[in-house]
Amino acid sequence: MTTRAPKLRVVQWTTGKTGTAAVRGLVGHPALELVGCYAYSPDKVGQDVGTLAGIEPIGIIATDDIDALLALRPDCVSYMPFRPNFDHIERILESGVNIVTTMYMLAGSGYGEDVHQRIAAACERGRSSLYTSGVYPGHVAMTALAASAMCTRIDRVSLLESLDMSGYANEKMFRAMSIGLQPDDPAAPGMIEANCGSFKEQIRVLGHALAVDIEEIRFTAEFAAANQDTDFGFMKLEKGQIAGFKGIIAGICGGRSVIECRFVWKVGHDMTPNWPTEEGYVIQIEGDPGVQVRLQPLAGAHFAAGGPTAMAAVNAIPQVVVAPPGIVNHADLPFVTGRHLLTRTSPNVVG
Ligand SMILES: NC(=O)c1ccc[n+]([C@@H]2O[C@H](COP(=O)([O-])OP(=O)(O)OC[C@H]3O[C@@H](n4cnc5c(N)ncnc54)[C@H](OP(=O)(O)O)[C@@H]3O)[C@@H](O)[C@H]2O)c1
Structure with a gap:
């Protein structure tokens, strides 16, 4: 029999194309629980995250209050803005919260060696990990x-x-x-x-x-x-x-x-x-x-719809949470799978 650990607590960072797919993938995920959501756009602050993601309201309100999000004691942030904010990334990691992201440039020195070192140091201080994925x-x-x-x-x-x-x-x-x-x-x-x-x-x-x-x-x-x-x-x-x-x-x-x-x-x-x-x-x-x-x-499916990009990161959360501190890559993690997904029900898309 497969025993299931308590659900890991996840904060979603933004609800754009990929972030929306991540919210839909997190709601009802058997191993993960969405507990909060960061909004970049002022008009999204105060809105129900389910509504922002095109599903039924879920009772979680989007906020730009980073202290409040970190106070939720998430295990991981699912970080999917259009552009990185290195101050935010550093703050999340040094507070001990792991990050999965679809920004692949964060895997190495894509944003410069200084940024790479800064992120690695934040992981070390927080004993946290950052993993980048997506589809391609x-x-x-x-x-x-x-x-x-x-x-x-x-x-x-x-x-x-x-x-x-x-x-x-x-x-x-x-x-x-x-x-x-x-x-x-x-x-x-x-x-x-x-x-x-x-x-x-x-x-x-x-x-x-x-x-x-x-x-x-x-x-x-x-x-x-x-x-x-x-x-x-x-x-x-x-x-x-x-x-x-x-x-x-x-x-x-x-x-x-x-x-x-x-x-x-x-x-x-x-x-x-x-x-x-x-x-x-x-x-x-x-x-x-x-x-x-x-x-x-x-037939009928589309890779460009954001779901596969988001889920390649989201489904890695259980491995990333127990990974050694630092920027971890594909070879550093056990193979990321759709573990538990055979038993899940997806939220209904509205509108
Ligand atoms: N590896 C892959 O296969 C793959 C594939 C596709 C995308 N990506 C990457 O995934 C990330 C998200 O892509 P996406 O297509 O979902 O992006 P997107 O929909 O264009 O934007 C995502 C969110 O970023 C926030 N945002 C808007 N303007 C911003 C700015 N100037 N600075 C910072 N944040 C801003 C908004 O957040 P709010 O919703 O809170 O307003 C927006 O909804 C990007 O870094 C992209 O390169 C990777």
Whole structure:
């Protein structure tokens, strides 16, 4: 028989796209209990967290009072704002409260060595841990590590995200990633690379887990041009403008590419070249034996909906709470699973 420990107390930090999915994942979770919620937006302060997450009211009120949230004595904060606030992170960790987050740049020195040291020191003072996950970067890397255990020799590990992103409908993000520029615009590759810090971090985390020293990380990209003018509703693209790109972020060891994060991102499918998409993730381990793992949503499901990103962090909470102090990565934790989820009931989505 499986005995169940008392539920771990969790404070959710913000209710945006990912945070909303985390609240829905926490309410009714057999091993976790949502006890409080931080709101960044003033208009969310004072509102019921269930209502903010699009489910029935749950009697927990969102607040921006950090002392009150820490006084709830949570075991963990599920930290999912749009941007990090290092003062908040330091305060949470040094008070002895662990953090799981979908901000993968926090896994290493993505925000600079000073920030990394500051967070590690706060963990040490509070005897607390911080774990970063998500889907990509995140659980796709952990899945690759699980698959790697079947090999006698590994030549290269590559992770591919391959999607038509138009359903994401985020013009600001797409334009920041070069969509809409001319394919020969010299700024285009740099714009994508500037947004790839978390994937570089994922390569370093995998390198650490597989015991290779990543000497250098290289970036290459190629572009696809729209075949005609198209109005996507959330943005317009003209014929000839960048409508998709294919990129490789390569971790180099011994002069060769050993760990690669690849992506094919397209806005629609009417472009040249018109690369096929996998609508999900493909992990390939070249070696003996070569191994391929595909992570794809079943019909009707959608990985971009925020749930998988949030739950890869939330479901790690039991392991993170008992982890040694410090910033812990995939290789430092027992494999994160959907333990207990076979017995749960999800809250009803309203509206
Ligand atoms: N690893 C992965 O697979 C993956 C995938 C997707 C996202 N992410 C990461 O997860 C985090 C959350 O993403 P998201 O798409 O859920 O974000 P989001 O919906 O855009 O924003 C999340 C929340 O951040 C707060 N916020 C808004 N503006 C802010 C600002 N200027 N500074 C700080 N906080 C602000 C708001 O909190 P209130 O709700 O309280 O107002 C907002 O709802 C991001 O860091 C993102 O990069 C990771």
